[in-house]
Amino acid sequence: MASNGEVQEAAVRVIGGWACPYAIRVFAALKLKAVDYEFLQEPAGRKSELLLRTNPVYKKIPVLLHRGAPICESMIIIQYIDQVWASNGPAILPAQxxxxxxxxxxxxxxxxxxxxxxxxxxxxxxxxxxxxxxxxxxxxxxxxxxxxxxxxxxxxxxxxxxxxxxxxxxxxxxxxxxxxxxxxxxxxxxxxxxxxxxxxxxxxxxxxxxxxxxxxxxxxxxxxxxxxxxxxxx
Ligand SMILES: N[C@@H](CCC(=O)N[C@@H](CS)C(=O)NCC(=O)O)C(=O)O
The missing domain is CATH 1.20.1050.10 (Glutathione S-transferase Yfyf (Class Pi); Chain A, domain 2)
Structure with missing residues (x-):
């Protein structure tokens, strides 16, 4: 809770689905880097307003929200995680x-x-x-x-x-x-x-x-x- 009484959003949120392989790889990447995240389960059978707003091009999960900024496409998300949290444990992509x-x-x-x-x-x-x-x-x-x-x-x-x-x-x-x-x-x-x-x-x-x-x-x-x-x- 922020000092003004509003509930603060987590710095890292993932719009995803528990069964979605593309989301699962993002969750695992965040865990490898020991980054806390909030999981926003996309409703079954329809697309949330948040998904449509944050991934208007493909309208697909997962979307990583980092301090509100959306990053789409799981492979791009993993590379982003690797770069932003570069000092949190071993690199995900090889240096060579x-x-x-x-x-x-x-x-x-x-x-x-x-x-x-x-x-x-x-x-x-x-x-x-x-x-x-x-x-x-x-x-x-x-x-x-x-x-x-x-x-x-x-x-x-x-x-x-x-x-x-x-x-x-x-x-x-x-x-x-x-x-x-x-x-x-x-x-x-x-x-x-x-x-x-x-x-x-x-x-x-x-x-x-x-x-x-x-x-x-x-x-x-x-x-x-x-x-x-x-x-x-x-
Ligand atoms: N290339 C995308 C694929 C994502 C994807 O296909 N997600 C599925 C769920 S597992 C989805 O959102 N499907 C809804 C749709 O196709 O409209 C990625 O790597 O993030």
Whole structure:
């Protein structure tokens, strides 16, 4: 409460959704940097006035509000967090330009190839489910190799610590597990992707991640409800 009696806004607020992978990566980035934030859950089925005002271009979550100033697009938000709270713990993006470029390349690849395929497998968007499953599998094959190159024998894509690509790919892990149940397929196959499977367990158990990674059953229920709402009722 401010001295004039008004309730003060938190310096950092995130308009997001508990099930949204793009929001989850932002929450985890803030936790990595030990930045307190207020979570503003976007209402289901409609867009809040605050979201429309702060992200009028895309009208999508997440939006980071830093002292009222909106920053949109999750990857841009993470890079902003890394720069603003540069002295709070290890850097999220590598300092070395080539390593930085590689993490950005693979992060974009994850959102371009894996994220839309997961929506098809959830039945939320149209598309061939076998093709979508093959697309995820092909992407994970590439990422298995990328992990070996980026991690250099360490625990994360970012080395000893969770980095940019860890956050981007890791934020989809909750949905990997939910989609395995929804679509009845195996996504994280230890025999095919031993490095990524072991990395996924480490990532989900990390202190910055475990409280923001939704439980599989809750995501399955959420997905079933979302699919019902988006299907025409003829
Ligand atoms: N590229 C965006 C994607 C964000 C996104 O797709 N958010 C979803 C929720 S997980 C959303 O707001 N969807 C509402 C809509 O598409 O209108 C980012 O990285 O922030």
């Amino acid at each position: 330009p080539y390593a930085r470029a590689m993490e950005r390349f693979w992060a974009q690849y994850v959102d371009d190839k894996i994220a839309p395929a997961l929506l098809v497998l959830r039945g939320l968007t149209d598309g061939d489910k076998d093709n979508a499953a093959a697309q995820v599998s092909n992407a994970l094959q590439h990422l298995e190799e990328a992990f070996v190159k980026c991690s250099q024998g360490k625990h994360y894509f970012g080395g000893d610590n969770i980095g940019f690509l860890d956050l981007v790919l890791g934020s989809h892990l909750g949905w990997f597990k939910a989609v395995e149940k929804i679509a009845g397929i195996k996504i994280l196959d230890e025999a095919k992707y031993p490095e990524i499977t072991a990395w996924a367990d480490r990532f989900c158990a990390h202190h910055a991640v475990k409280d923001v990674m939704p439980e599989t059953e809750r995501l399955v229920e959420f997905s079933v409800n979302s699919a019902v709402k988006t299907k025409p009722s003829n």
